[in-house]
Amino acid sequence: MKQFYFFVVLLVVSVGLGGCAETKILEEVGLTTLVGYDLAKEDGVESTAIIRQVGTELQSKVSIITAENATIQGTRAKVNRRAAEKLESGQLRGVLFGDEFAKKGIGHSIDTSLKNPAISEGMLLAVVEGDTKSLLEYEYPSIDEIGQHIHKLLDQNIKSEQVISSTLHEVSYDYYAVGRDIALPIIKRDEELVDISGIALFKKDKMVGTLLVDDSFYVKLSRDDYHNGTHELKVKGDELSSTLLKDPPDEISLVFDPIKTHRNLKLVDLKQPEFDMNISIQARILEIKDNINIGDAKSAEELEKAISKKLKSEISRVIAYCQEIGSDVFGYGEYYRSSVRNSELTEEKWREMYKEMKVNVNIDFTLIRSGVFE
Amino acid sequence: MKKSLQIRPSDTINAFLLFFIIHAAQIGIGIQGFQRIVYQDAKHDAWISVILAGLATHIIAIFMLKTLEIYGSNDLYGIHQDIFGKWIGNFFNIIYILYSSVSFFAVLRNYIDVVQSWVFPDLGTWFLAASLLLIIIYTFTGGLRVIVGMTFFSVVLSIGLFPMIAFPMKYMEPRNLLPILEANLGELLKGLKSMSFTIIGFEILYVIYPFVKDKENAKKHIHLGLFATSIIYLSIMLVTLTYFSGEQLTKTIWATLSLFSIVEFPFIERFEYIAVCFWMLIILPNLCLFIWSAFRGTRRLVNISAKKFVWIFSSIIFLVSLTFKTRFQINTFNDYFGQLAFYIIFIYPIILYFFATVKKKFKSRKEQVD
Numbered sequence: 001m002k003q004f005y006f007f008v009v010l011l012v013v014s015v016g017l018g019g020c021a022e023t024k025i026l027e028e029v030g031l032t033t034l035v036g037y038d039l040a041k042e043d044g045v046e047s048t049a050i051i052r053q054v055g056t057e058l059q060s061k062v063s064i065i066t067a068e069n070a071t072i073q074g075t076r077a078k079v080n081r082r083a084a085e086k087l088e089s090g091q092l093r094g095v096l097f098g099d100e101f102a103k104k105g106i107g108h109s110i111d112t113s114l115k116n117p118a119i120s121e122g123m124l125l126a127v128v129e130g131d132t133k134s135l136l137e138y139e140y141p142s143i144d145e146i147g148q149h150i151h152k153l154l155d156q157n158i159k160s161e162q163v164i165s166s167t168l169h170e171v172s173y174d175y176y177a178v179g180r181d182i183a184l185p186i187i188k189r190d191e192e193l194v195d196i197s198g199i200a201l202f203k204k205d206k207m208v209g210t211l212l213v214d215d216s217f218y219v220k221l222s223r224d225d226y227h228n229g230t231h232e233l234k235v236k237g238d239e240l241s242s243t244l245l246k247d248p249p250d251e252i253s254l255v256f257d258p259i260k261t262h263r264n265l266k267l268v269d270l271k272q273p274e275f276d277m278n279i280s281i282q283a284r285i286l287e288i289k290d291n292i293n294i295g296d297a298k299s300a301e302e303l304e305k306a307i308s309k310k311l312k313s314e315i316s317r318v319i320a321y322c323q324e325i326g327s328d329v330f331g332y333g334e335y336y337r338s339s340v341r342n343s344e345l346t347e348e349k350w351r352e353m354y355k356e357m358k359v360n361v362n363i364d365f366t367l368i369r370s371g372v373f374e
Numbered sequence: 375m376k377k378s379l380q381i382r383p384s385d386t387i388n389a390f391l392l393f394f395i396i397h398a399a400q401i402g403i404g405i406q407g408f409q410r411i412v413y414q415d416a417k418h419d420a421w422i423s424v425i426l427a428g429l430a431t432h433i434i435a436i437f438m439l440k441t442l443e444i445y446g447s448n449d450l451y452g453i454h455q456d457i458f459g460k461w462i463g464n465f466f467n468i469i470y471i472l473y474s475s476v477s478f479f480a481v482l483r484n485y486i487d488v489v490q491s492w493v494f495p496d497l498g499t500w501f502l503a504a505s506l507l508l509i510i511i512y513t514f515t516g517g518l519r520v521i522v523g524m525t526f527f528s529v530v531l532s533i534g535l536f537p538m539i540a541f542p543m544k545y546m547e548p549r550n551l552l553p554i555l556e557a558n559l560g561e562l563l564k565g566l567k568s569m570s571f572t573i574i575g576f577e578i579l580y581v582i583y584p585f586v587k588d589k590e591n592a593k594k595h596i597h598l599g600l601f602a603t604s605i606i607y608l609s610i611m612l613v614t615l616t617y618f619s620g621e622q623l624t625k626t627i628w629a630t631l632s633l634f635s636i637v638e639f640p641f642i643e644r645f646e647y648i649a650v651c652f653w654m655l656i657i658l659p660n661l662c663l664f665i666w667s668a669f670r671g672t673r674r675l676v677n678i679s680a681k682k683f684v685w686i687f688s689s690i691i692f693l694v695s696l697t698f699k700t701r702f703q704i705n706t707f708n709d710y711f712g713q714l715a716f717y718i719i720f721i722y723p724i725i726l727y728f729f730a731t732v733k734k735k736f737k738s739r740k741e742q743v744d
Contacts, residue, residue, distance in 0.1 A: 007512050014505045018511060022496055060375045091645065114625075117492045169545060169636060177619030322514035334619075 013184035020249060027056055030063075030085035032362035034147030036132025037109060038098035041066040045101075047075035048133045050147030061144045072112050089179055090118045095168075098131040098188070099200075100209065106182075107205030110172050113226060121169040124154045127200040127207065129188035140192055153194060163196055164218050175205060179333015183219060186210060191296055201327040204347070209325040211318065214271075218318045219313075221279060222330050226261040230286060235310050252361065254288040256307070259368060265332075267339045274358040281311075285342045285370040300367050309364040315361050328354050377583045379448055385580075387522050388580070389591035395663070396599030398525045399429075399697040400662035401606065404572030407612040408607070409629040416565030418550055418620075419557040420567060421424050421611045423565025427573050428604030435576060435596055435719060437727045442583045444730050450580035451674045456728050464675060471671040473718055475687070477574070478664035480711050482506060484693050485657050487704055488628060492650045503695045506654070507688040510661050514669075516536050517584060521666055526660040532656050535649060536606065539613050541637040546616040571712035572607070575660065575720045576600060581667045 026368050029263045030051040040046040046068045052059045067078035080087045095113065097106055106125075113119050128135050136146055158165045163185040174182045185292040187194055199216045201209045211219065217231045232255045264278040292303065322329060333350040412420040445453055452468060486502045513524055518711035557565075579596060586592050589736050626632050637645035669683050698704055 005513070007508070010508050014508060022494070117646075120638075122634065122638060172622055173545075173547075173619045176620075176622035178627070180619070334547075335549065338549040341553045341556060 006323050024088060026054055028085060029053075030083050031086045032087055033091055033145070034094045034096065034136070034150060034285065035092065036096040036098065036128065037072070037101050038133055039100040039104060042070075044068055044070045045072055045075050046133065046205050047072065047079060049076075049079050049087070050136060050145070051079075051083055051085075051087065052091075052145065060145075061149070064146075066100045066133055066136065066137075072109060082345050088118070090120075092119055092123055093147065094124045094126065094154065096126050096128045096132045096135070096150070097207075098128055098133075099182075099186075100131070102127045102184075102200060102202075102207035105205040106202075106207075107175060108235050110168070110175055110205070113168055114172055119168070121167065121172075123168045124151060124158070125166045125168060125171050125184055126150075126154055127184050127186045127373075128344060129186055129197060132237040135187070135189050135194070138189055140194075142192065143194075146194075150187065150194060153187070153196070157185070157196055161220065162224060163213070164223075174329075174331075177331075177334055178345055178347055179328060179335075179337055180331040181327045183327075183330050184214075185216075186213075201322060201325060201329055203325065203327045209321065211321070215314075215318050218315045221258075221261060221281075221327055222263060222277060222315055222319070225263060226258050226281075228257070228259075230255055230257045233305050233307065233310060235306050236304040252289055252292070254307075255286045256283040257286055258283045265335055268360075269337060270340060270360075272356055272358055273332075273336055273353055273359070275335070276362065278362045278364065279311075279315075280366070282366045283357050284368050288370075304365045304367050306367040311363045311365065312361050315363070316359070318350055319359050321363070323355060323357060326351060326354065332357060332359075379452060381447070381585055384588075385518060386585055386587040387519065389586050389588045390595050391522055391526065392582075392586060392592055392595040393577075393599040393602070394529045395522060395578060395582060395659075396596055397577045397602050397658075398529050399663050400573060400600070400603045400657040400668045402575065402657050403481045403653075405607070405610065406484075406488060406630045407626075407628040408569065408572040409611060410624050410626060411568045411571075412565045412611070413615070413620075413623050415568050416557045416561050417564060418552075418615055419555060420565055421551070421615060422555070422557070423562050423569060423610060424608050424741060425604070426562060426566045427569035428600070428607065430720060431573055431576060431600045431604070432597060435579065435600055436721050437723045438577070438579050439583075439593060439596065440475045441723065441727045441730045442580070447589075449582075449584050449670060450669045453726070453730065455674070457726075457733050467671050470718075471668050473552070473714070474489075474664050474668040474671070475691070476711060477486065478668065479660055479691055479694060480571075480662050480708065481657050481664070481700055483704060484708070485653065486652060486695065487701065488631070488653070491627075492631065497697075500692070500696055502633060503692050506532075506661070507692055509658065510665060511684050511688055513658065513662050514665055515681060517680075518582075518666065521659070521662045524662065528659045530657050534653065535652065538637050538649075539610060539633055540646065542613055542633045544616045545636070546613070547619075548616050551612075551620070552709045567716050568712065568717040569607075570719060573603070574715045575663075577719050577723075578663050578685035580669055581670050584665075597621060614665055621640045 014032045023294045033050050033052050035049040036048040038046040038048070039157050048064060048066045048068060051061070051063050051065060052060050063083070065079045065082050067075045067082065069078050074246040075086065095109070113123070140146065154163070154166070157163045164183045166184045171182050171184070174180045181204070184202070185196050186198040188197045188199050191196075196213055198213045199211050199219065200207050201211065214232070217229070220226055232253060234251045234253050236251060258281050260282045262280045266276040266325070268276050292299070319330070328350070333345065333354065336350070336353070337345045397710060409420065412423050418424045441453065442448070445456070451467045454466045457463065482503065485506070486499055489502055490497060490499070495531065502641070513520055570632060576599070583592070611631060613633065614623065617633060618629065623629060631646050631649060634646040634649045635644065639645065642648060665684065665687060669680060672678060672683055698707065
């Protein structure tokens with residue numbers, strides 16, 4: 001019994017001492033919800049942090065602080081000196097890179113984020129057209145807190161597969177993989193709103209090119225399987241046969257919803273290298289201009305053909321562009337490594353091969369239905 | 375044979391508990407970050423090394439059991455004394471006691487490092503070491519049955535962590551595993567060797583065997599325990615290899631904890647913090663079994679009470695843990711310890727079995743002559 005009391009006392013003492021570890025009380029800390037990095041003078045970093053401070057009565061106050069320094073953590077310390085509360089990064093939901101910063105390279109920033117155990121690997125990354133500071137500091141009349149808003153905006157669009165998923169984990173996966181490059185969504189301020197305007201393509205950690213937001217569908221399609229999301233397509237009028245529509249206009253716009261897609265990649269030539277990419281898409285038409293009747297099987301088939309042809313040319317265009325700028329966002333290199341025994345693929349080796357790579361795109365588009373009204 | 379251990383019936387344990395003891399003794403601190411160490415040797419075929427290591431444990435366990443069965447009811451320390459005589463036998467005993475103590479230290483110091491890296495960067499090593507050691511002293515003084523009871527609860531309560539690896543499966547790239555068997559046999563075996571730090575612990579069998587009540591059932595439960603461990607290691611390795619890309623994995627120190635960091639619930643956003651703290655429950659049986667094993671050996675050398683032993687032992691460990699300050703020191707220590715463990719666990723039992731059978735033959739012939 002004596003021993004039991006002894007341990008009870010020890011327990012009380014150790015719990016008491018354990019409580020002396022650094023405390024982080026919600027009302028006493030400032031939660032950084034979003035950080036933007038811009039290029040500052042002399043290769044430094046300019047950080048803009050959105051800080052949220054939760055009060056005792058559930059009201060929260062948001063402040064935006066900017067600081068410049070040579071390193072990322074250095075700016076953090078500087079921001080901290082300008083903030084009313086101690087900063088914590090456990091609620092960091094997003095990191096934005098100004099496009100100048102992204103062109104210089106984001107590898108270091110990814111590395112720093114991964115080192116910090118407080119930062120979640122589910123955090124989202126994006127590139128900003130222009131600089132992040134002006135995007136974040138603008139007073140949007142309809143947006144309460146810009147940090148939360150941008151996170152929700154990206155998250156929602158990623159979940160509905162409108163843009164490429166850019167969690168810290170996936171970005172660092174691509175960054176450290178041989179034969180796979182980073183692709184991030186681009187956002188910009190559009191008058192009073194924030195808008196996803198495209199995707200940024202990286203070579204290793206440097207941004208080398210951009211694609212329009214509509215093209216991100218093609219990147220996604222050739223990267224992995226697709227489940228939802230809608231896509232608008234313009235089919236050239238003269239690609240449609242006359243049975244479908246007499247006297248077709250120059251362009252016909254239609255919107256479809258890919259219900260199920262499947263990408264099948266095959267390496268057919270090791271030397272060059274040459275890939276066969278077969279993509280099967282099962283979709284439903286949501287909207288089609290000029291009231292084309294697709295009720296009967298024959299005209300549906302005609303339309304399928306026209307859409308396949310259009311998709312094929314679009315995807316080939318996107319791949320050609322990525323090859324030109326030297327960014328393998330599709331992961332062909334990784335596919336090559338996993339298909340060729342003892343390939344010993346290195347970064348440089350793949351960069352050389354990627355330029356010469358040839359991809360034969362085949363689209364198998366199936367129209368399943370067109371809603372409840374024909 | 376003489377020197378057989380006399381154990382009071384109230385101290386014995388049921389054979390089915392061996393499943394929990396073996397399993398809990400194996401899974402400890404290594405599981406948090408074994409992936410990158412094996413990956414460095416066997417690349418994307420690291421999962422094959424894990425299977426090989428699992429098979430090796432089964433084979434070694436057979437050798438251990440056979441050795442123990444020769445003696446009926448004796449532990450490693452008694453077997454040493456019988457085979458090699460008092461002096462050389464005790465020399466081997468000291469080595470094994472030291473090995474158990476170093477294992478104890480390895481688990482403790484690595485766990486402290488994990489806690490400091492993930493949760494409390496500013497908390498002193500002395501504080502964490504002291505509080506963990508106090509819990510261990512408390513458990514240890516309860517005796518073997520308390521230790522085994524805690525082992526049981528540790529396994530049962532931590533089962534809930536395992537399904538969490540389903541969350542990172544969302545980001546899997548199964549093609550990472552291809553082409554299968556790109557690594558050659560040498561690299562795979564090197565990977566197996568790197569697994570030893572993670573997979574050891576089942577050598578507790580050597581010490582706990584005499585305490586098992588129904589020894590005829592022991593075999594089944596031991597192999598089940600080893601099998602469960604192998605399955606867990608294998609599934610974690612497969613998820614890790616497909617979740618991380620090559621260089622990303624070599625830079626991730628505790629890949630298992632990083633896997634948990636993607637787990638998110640509406641009521642808990644950062645699951646790995648729970649996992650790190652919960653891990654104490656996983657390493658406690660480890661620590662208690664190692665200290666108990668060291669105690670059993672020390673008892674053979676000097677007459678010392680359990681209470682006195684545990685306080686002296688803990689004070690030494692406490693002081694030693696303060697001398698390790700940097701990650702670099704801990705990593706170097708782990709490397710050396712892994713090498714040592716490989717020879718003690720994977721090579722030595724076979725040699726010992728050889729000696730035991732020779733000795734047995736020799737003795738039975740002598741008895742015939744008499």
